[in-house]
Structures are given as C-alpha cells and as structure tokens.
Amino acid sequence: MTAVSLFGDSMLYVVLPIHWKEVGLTSLIEVGILLSANRFIRLPLGPFIGWLYKKISIRIGIFLAVLIAGITTLLYGWVDGFYTWLILRCIWGVAWSLFRLGSYFMILELSDDQNRGYFMGTYNGLYRIGSLVGMLAGALCVELFGLKVVATTFGILAFLVLPVAYKFVPLAKNEIQLENTPVQKWKILKNPALQGTLLSVFLIAMCLEGMLTATLSHLIEVHQKTSLMVFELAVGAATIAGALQAIRWLLGSFMSPWFGKLTDSRWGRRPFLIGSLALASVFMAISDLKIPFGVWLLDLLALLIVSNILTTIIDALISDIANGASRAFIVNTYVVITDVGASLGPMFGYISEYYIGLSMTYWLSAALLLMLSTTWLITGKVKMRKNAFVSR
Numbered sequence: 001m002t003a004v005s006l007f008g009d010s011m012l013y014v015v016l017p018i019h020w021k022e023v024g025l026t027s028l029i030e031v032g033i034l035l036s037a038n039r040f041i042r043l044p045l046g047p048f049i050g051w052l053y054k055k056i057s058i059r060i061g062i063f064l065a066v067l068i069a070g071i072t073t074l075l076y077g078w079v080d081g082f083y084t085w086l087i088l089r090c091i092w093g094v095a096w097s098l099f100r101l102g103s104y105f106m107i108l109e110l111s112d113d114q115n116r117g118y119f120m121g122t123y124n125g126l127y128r129i130g131s132l133v134g135m136l137a138g139a140l141c142v143e144l145f146g147l148k149v150v151a152t153t154f155g156i157l158a159f160l161v162l163p164v165a166y167k168f169v170p171l172a173k174n175e176i177q178l179e180n181t182p183v184q185k186w187k188i189l190k191n192p193a194l195q196g197t198l199l200s201v202f203l204i205a206m207c208l209e210g211m212l213t214a215t216l217s218h219l220i221e222v223h224q225k226t227s228l229m230v231f232e233l234a235v236g237a238a239t240i241a242g243a244l245q246a247i248r249w250l251l252g253s254f255m256s257p258w259f260g261k262l263t264d265s266r267w268g269r270r271p272f273l274i275g276s277l278a279l280a281s282v283f284m285a286i287s288d289l290k291i292p293f294g295v296w297l298l299d300l301l302a303l304l305i306v307s308n309i310l311t312t313i314i315d316a317l318i319s320d321i322a323n324g325a326s327r328a329f330i331v332n333t334y335v336v337i338t339d340v341g342a343s344l345g346p347m348f349g350y351i352s353e354y355y356i357g358l359s360m361t362y363w364l365s366a367a368l369l370l371m372l373s374t375t376w377l378i379t380g381k382v383k384m385r386k387n388a389f390v391s392r
Helices: 007-023 028-040 045-055 058-076 082-110 116-127 129-145 147-160 162-168 182-189 192-223 237-263 270-286 293-321 324-356 358-391
Strands: 228-230 233-235
Touching (some): 007 028, 007 058, 007 082, 007 129, 007 147, 007 237, 028 082, 028 192, 028 324, 058 082, 058 162, 116 293, 129 147, 129 237, 192 270, 192 324, 192 358, 237 270, 237 293, 270 293, 270 358, 324 358
Antiparallel strands (some): 228 233
C-alpha cells in the first residue's frame, strides 16, 4: 500500500527538476522548496500523529493515508503555479506521516533484538518498490505522454488500494505510551548514543535522502549536455535519473532485508555504519570527476545503493535505543530529525548550487559524510578502550 501511494511523490523527484517550467514554476529554487515542503510540514505532525494513533486504529490511519495520497497524486497533473503545488505537497506530507509512524509502531511491537534489523530492512525494501516504479515508469511516461496522464493514472492506482487497507490492516491501536513530561524527555535526549545517532540521521538525510535525490536528474543534465541515444531513442536526464533510482530500489528490495539481518549479527551495526558512510563520501566525491559517462553512472548507482544501506542501518540503530515507555518519544524524535534533514536537503542543494556551484555542493556533502564516518570510528575506539580498562 505504501509503495503504490509513493508512485506520484517519487516521480516528482526526477520530473520536476527537468519539467518545472511546464507546471508554472519560475526557478529551480522553487523546485527545491516544493520537494522540501512535504517534509517541513511533517515536523510538527510527528507528535500529533503519534497521539492520533492512540485514538484511532492503524487501519483507519493507513486508509486515510492512502486516500490523501490518491487525491494529491491525481491533482499533480491538473494544477499550475507555485502556491497551488505548495499546498498539495504539504497535504502529501500528512499522508506520509500517517504511513511512517503507523508502520514503525507495528515493527517495534513485532520485533526483538535478533530480528529488528531484518524487519526494518524488509520494510524499507518493500515500500521502496513504489519509488522504483514512480521514478522509472513515471519519468519515462511523462516524456512520452505528459505529466497530466501519468499523475492521473498514479492517483487512480492509489484509490484502487483502498479496499486492501480496509481488509488487511489491523484494527489495533498503538499501545506504546507517549511521554508526557518535559523532564522525562530531556533525560532521554541526554543519552549520548541517541544524540550521536540523531546527528547522523540529520546529516545522512540532508545529504543523501534530500539533496542527492532532489538534484540527481539536474546533475545528470549538467554532466550530459545532450540526450543519450539508446536503440535510436533519445533518453533525457529525467529518464536516466529515474532508471538509476529504479535500479537502486530494485536492488534495495533484496539487499535491505539481507543487510539488515547482517547487522543483527555479533559484529553489531557500528562497523557497517562506518564503512557505508566512508563509501558514500568517496562515491559522492567521484561524481564530480571527469570520467567516462558509463563509469560515472555506475558511481552514481553505487552511491544510491549505499544510501539505501545507510537508511536500514540507522533505522535499526534507533530501534535498538528505543525501549520501554520511551519508545514512542524516541521514534517521534527520530522521524522529526529525519524530516528536518531531508527537507533541508533539496533547498540546500539548489541554494548551494546558486551560490557556490553544483560541484562544490557535492564536495561539501562528501566532506560531511567523511567527517561523520571518522567520528563514529573514533568514538568506537574510545569506547573499546574504556571497556578494556574496566575489564582490567
């Protein structure tokens, strides 16, 4: 259900940076704002949606999410102008909040320390199939048939999922108690492990989930000045970006559960997090080099795959920290921090390009990811030394 509802949203990330003039926008900065708006609106929604799931069943919450997704996706093809688009993107943010918190609460109830990474990986892999279809089929079909036809089709498909929500989603409510006192919340936030994880969440979401996803088709357009010819067909930047994203989600649907299960092993999640951050930094830096176009595309694909892996690791890390009565508060905080980073990403990408150029924007992101990897490595060694000292 989440996958089908994501068709329209995912399509926009590769279509809007190329076809922005056709929908009444005046600059790429407006594109960045629109791709960020749905995340900004989710910032105040996290606690409210968590509270709402105490009052309504998960079935009703998911049903509402699918209904809102269908309406907004359908209207993408029929509206014009920045402010109308802004309203639609904000409304879609409500749907995603309902989807995400409902799913996380269910996973926390169903999982334990031995399978939490696997469950998170499975969830990420399955719902991102929607991103695969939206980015690949959406980008290709928009170039062939236009945005109006594609948005209408994706919206109707979302409506067709409504009976599935009614039949298969349980009537149960969220049984996790929400924190009520500011003192309790402050004590939870003082946890060093939680602070480090939330900082990582913010930077990863901003650089990869936000900036990279929103600027990918624009980056390809800048790098490849002319359309790529495939079997005598001209393939534009939006289609290439959609294809890369589709391959990413296709591989992710298989790799995320496997990798999540791998992090459940005795090695823990930290080594995989350090390595993945370092690889993401390297691949992002390489994306600015003048190398053969085929090799350059493989580098972008590798970067997108590592981004998938990082999402699974971070989801599992935050679930490890969330326990007892504090689970709902930690999950809500995690969702809000993720949304802050991801919402700032598109704006950071296009505003940064305006002032320092796209090349420097990617180098800056690479530096931030490398710094994050190094920090996790150093703190891990310090922790090991402290443990060794105590054992003596």
